[in-house]
Amino acid sequence: MIQGTTPWSQQAEKGFPISDWYIALILDDTHWQVVAGWGNAYEIYRQQGEQMQGPAPHMVATKEAWKGVMIQDFQAWSKKTLYLSHDGAISEMGKTISSWLAVPMQVEGRIRAAMMVHSPHAHYFTAFHTRLLEDAAQRLLPLLTAALRETRTRSAFTAAVMHEVKNDSHTALMLLDLIQKSIDQGGEIKGMAEYLIEIRHHLEGLNALGQDSLDIFRTGAKGNAQEWKDDERGVTTTLGNLLENATRGWRILYEDTKFESDLPEELAKCKVRILRILNFKRVLRVLLHNAFRHGQDWVHIAVELRDDPDTDKQQLELTIRNGAYEDVIIGLGGNSGLAMDTGSSSLTRGRMGLTVARQLTLEVGGFLSELQYKKKQEDWGEVTIALHWPIKVIV
Structure with a gap:
């Protein structure tokens, strides 16, 4: 099993290779809203009124629909970037993310949401993971469309x-x-x-x-x-x-x-x-x-x-x-x-x-x-x- 660049001695304490999965709506340039998922991050986002911290939505909204966007060393990236949602700081939950992968989801001609997964291991995601998530995101599009319609x-x-x-x-x-x-x-x-x-x-x-x-x-x-x-x-x-x-x-x-x-x-x-x-x-x-x-x-x-x-x-x-x-x-x-x-x-x-x-x-x-x-x-x-x-x- 590929564990990215995490040393062998630290792999067990970091837990499962995929720690979180969720779908989040793009509210504006700096705010997400989670609507479905599982994992500790998802539960915390739900408890925080469904507002999600992480890379700013415009990082996804400006990309090509259904093509994965990947951050392989999230901790190193977060120390250098200005493109964080919310207050621009990484939360305690954010500090557990080492790899981040998102697929922009297009609804009614616009990118309105993204499917995301986290890994506690840096450099974990491969081209295979990306294609798998891209395919899953498109298969879930009808459910997302129904959820958006229900929300409206x-x-x-x-x-x-x-x-x-x-x-x-x-x-x-x-x-x-x-x-x-x-x-x-x-x-x-x-x-x-x-x-x-x-x-x-x-x-x-x-x-x-x-x-x-x-x-x-x-x-x-x-x-x-x-x-x-x-x-x-x-x-x-x-x-x-x-x-x-x-x-x-x-x-x-x-x-x-x-x-x-x-x-x-x-x-x-x-x-x-x-x-x-x-x-x-x-x-x-x-x-x-x-x-x-x-x-x-x-x-x-x-x-x-x-x-x-x-x-x-x-x-x-x-x-x-x-x-x-x-x-x-x-x-x-x-x-x-x-x-x-x-x-x-x-x-x-x-x-x-x-x-x-x-x-x-x-x-x-x-x-x-x-x-x-x-x-x-x-x-x-x-x-x-x-x-x-x-x-x-x-x-």
Whole structure:
């Protein structure tokens, strides 16, 4: 086995011939970001926020793609060069590197990353090692491309979520300012009920957005999105109160939108126990968000009770219809399920909500349909979505 120029007596204490392997993205002329790998150096870079120390990225970025760049005596090179990333000093980990080999990786026409290996032995790497790493780097290109796409998507997703947080929090603060000014001028708090309802509506929206943002990365994973305490599994209420409380904030906020509910009087007075009531409220809020915020002109809700043939419980069926433009429904991605597709922040919020809502509905044993669009005019029509949720009628 070739051990470079390391004396025989020191080879055992220096360890394996290849000590580290990793792929790092080029952030700028002086900074890397590791995304995959193994070895002590990789683990340390991960612990340091994935920022990597070593030869500056422009040493690789200016070279030919897929052709190895080699430093055979890293310690001697590091004492003479000015081209070090970060603060220009070699860390304790850097002092264990004797040979360094990198392959520039080209993505979308530019060198955006590099695959690197370290050896504790000086002059270790040969032409064979170089060709082997060059071939491996090209074989891993599809995975790197997917990782870059995922990174960009998550960044855009995070920006969209934060934009929604800013909008809701800013509106709530403005309403609080109006209330404070009115109180300072001698106004009565009783006359500000709608302001308070709107503030509560926005705060509940922020809470739901935070929960959805956390759960979106857990959907499809083993286990439930959230564990529930016993007292959260079922709450008794009437269907009339349930619908009134769920829609009040939306009706005030979108007062120009015509709202109708098809809830027979006998059903409105019916007492039911909603299983996992917090989940149910989250799901219903998503559906109302998409109907009011992304709909046009009108929203209609129909309520029915159906027997569940598989259990002794019944199913609450809510069918929500609203007017909508076709491009908005396409943007919500009702059939794609891609919650983190880029787009406007409100559509991202709607897609994310639907993805989490389907997971929560599945966990409780219910069913949430896809968005169904029926064209009425050239670019405008009617959209329908139905929610089935298990309940128990209290006689």
